[in-house]
Amino acid sequence: MKKIKCLIVDDEPIARQIIAGYCNTIPSLEIAGACGNSFEAREMMTGGDIQLLFLDIHMPVLDGIAFLKTIKHPPQIIFTTAYKEYAATAFDLAACDYLVKPFSLERFIIAVDRAMERLSDASPDDRVAEDGYLVFKTEGKIYRIKYEQLLYAEASGNYTRVVTTETVIVLNMSFTSVEKVLPGSYFVRVHRSFIVNKSKISLIQGQTIFLDKVEIPIGKNFKRGLFNILGL
Template sequence: MKSITCLIVDDEPIARDIIAAYCKHLPQLTVVASCDNALEAKAVLQQQPIDVLFLDINMPVLSGISFLKTLRNPPQVIFTTAYKEYAVDAFDLAACDYLLKPFSLERFIVAVDKAIDRLQPVQAVLQTAPEPVAEPYVFVKADGKIYKIAHDELLFAEASGNYTRINTTAGLLMPGMTFTSFTGLLPVSQFLRVHRSFVVNKSKISHIEGNRIFVGPHEIPIGSNYREAFLRELGV
């Protein structure tokens, strides 16, 4: 099994030691650094790829929640905190799990397994089965209305909790449907999954720079688990 790189961020030395000790029970985990503040952790993330980030929330200077918001393409995040009131904010940021201190080794392993599941290789396309011939548009319900969106008008879509942010040439729509439900309506030959939270209309991409896709004025991150398959779909 491929080694999974981990970064521990917590301002309490004892808390960092406990997580490091738990990691030693799982041979596939490799702790590459242990930091006592978010700014130090940011430097580590800039220097090397990290698969799983164990992140405390209540820290001086920059909280774990604020720190995660600064990351363009974050690793899998497992929050570790003594404050349960931050749970909603954590999951709004697509955190993998939320461990409430003190947590057991058993609960820690459950969280790590969730992160490993998310790290499994994925396909850049929405599905691999042959797609049926479909109409060149979709219907979605938003703001009490039903909108017809032609595939060619759809720029990209983004997961937003139980909603989906649909960016079109005419503007933004937020239907009350999950990202998975919406992307299931789209033809895989035209719309590519480039991140766990983004799908892009291939024909609308103006250029790609590093781990960013540009669609008009919009910048869309490319997830590390999607990059290889995405570029292969583009033939580059």
């Protein structure tokens, strides 16, 4: 069995020890490292082989939420924190789960299982690569979608909504995982929660993109990149 490499990021040594102990009870997990701040974590993630991140929120200088925003292609994220109030923000950033300290081993295992399901759904075995098509598997169904049929993708908590000209598909995949398989020649990210089909853009007005009658917000951090891609 190929193990999932995970990284523990928490400024409290005792918390790191507890999470490491929990990880050691799950044979499919391999602890690649444990660090006390976001900057150490960035160094340890440069190899690109970390698949799962256990991430605290309140840490010195760069907190967990801010750190996650700096990762271009984040792995699966499970937040481990003493603060409940950041859950909505965490899920907006496509976190896999949000564990509030102190959490039980049972709750930890549930979170890891959820991360493993996402990793499985995002694996090449579950998605067939075809020229001009995307193939997704979800809930026992396989969808074969032409690029020109896909209007936009939207982050939705632990899932991603894929809206096509014919239907709406809810994928058990993180928004980041979906972004990785959408070819840049057809699709562009315009907001932290939205990716749109460039060929479907009918109007841009202020901070809004129109896909015919569908309105999509433009994130302030994405507007310049969008305009560059469109040659504006």
